Amino acid sequence: MKRKISIILAAVMLVSCVFAGCGKTETPAAGDASNGNSSASRYTIGINTWGSGVPVLDMFGDAKQYTLETLGNTVSRMSDDFTADKELQNVQNMCASGVDGIVFQAAAVSTVPQIGTECANAKIPFAFDVFVGENPDLEKLAANNEYYCGAIDLDMVSDGAAIAQMAYDNGCRAACMIGGNIGDNNMDQRSQGFTERFTALGGTVLAEARCTDNSECPTKAMDMLSANKNADCVYCFVGDYIEGTLTAKDNLSMNDLQIYVSCVDEGTANYIKDGTVVGGNDGISLASYISSTLVLNYLAGHKIVDENGKAPRLSTHPFRVDQNNVENYIKVFFSDSAKPFTKGMLENLVYTTNPNVSYQDYVDLIANIDLDYMLKANGLA
DSSP states (O other), X not given: OHHHHHXXXXXXXXXXXXXXXXXXXXXXXXXXXXXXXXXSOOOXXXXXXXXXXXXXXXXXXXXXXXXXXXXXXXXXXEEOTTOHHHHHHHHHHHHXXXXXXXXXXXXXSTTHHHHHHHHHHHTOOEEEESSOOOHHHHHHHHHHOTTEEEXXXXXXXXXXXXHHXXXXXXXXXXEEEEESOTTOHHHHHHHHHHHHHHHHHTOEEEEEEEOSSGGGHHHHHHHHHHTOTTOOEEEESSGGGHHHHHHHHHHTTOTTOEEEESSOOHHHHHHHHHTSSOEEEEOTTHHHHHHHHHHHHXXXXXXXXXXXXXXXEEXXXXXXXXXXXXXXXXHHHSSSSOOSSOHHHHHTTSTTTOTTOOHHHHHHHHHHOSHHHHHHHTTOO
């Protein structure tokens, strides 16, 4: 009789376990990964880019995809096609498809609160990179949305200021600037940084042209430089505006005009290599390598929080690219021989392979990473 009762109890327990979902793979709690086991659960992560076919935007998407796939995850990648409506639609589609996490670029800026609502309703952890919206919106998410994992971008004011210093040190005193839409933080903050530093040093900003996209650059650069032929340099806020500026320079025979740029891409790097562009900054894509690890740590049950217990707000710092280091820059960012982030660097930021990872690890990495750091990590220096 006792044996029969034991068999019946075992059968009941088995049925209960099945209906309770004992066979389902759940998000591991923090203690589940404490042994640093890299074979922990793998996830499907949704990512987006503001558009496709623009080198620097594709680079951001490629960076996130590299990080996630290197760490063994699957990527669902979408393009916003340069519209706010498509941006919101993409995050809604990601939530509806049941992705485990989202690493998003809120280039439309105003979409940030709605993105937070969509992810919270779907109980999907999310983070922002590069295009992160306005700080007040991020502060509200950090205070009220448990699924918000943080935001990381480039310090664009410092980016513009560093270019101003470079141009001034090279003898420039009269500058023009050109870039994308007014209202785009990536453009506005670079303009601010350059203008503040250049004028503080004693230089003059003669004019600034802003474009809805780079197709307007040749005409607007021509108009700007035609009216300011005493300019000795032009600051392009992103590599997309190099080609149009060079065309205007050639058409006006302004042979001594120096060109500077932020957001160096592969084509611009080659212009720096041959001297067509004097120099520039990069560091913006580093955010796209780091941001995904914030979501992966949440999924591992180990959410990264700052000293106030909130999802972190981080900014990388620009590093210089000129003829002295451009070949190494190309080697790290645009070849198969190296990567800005090695597998080991990424694993050090993820709880499943580094159970001691903390907010301070992110702070320390961001404070120290530059091209030399990346060369050493790849065994090239």
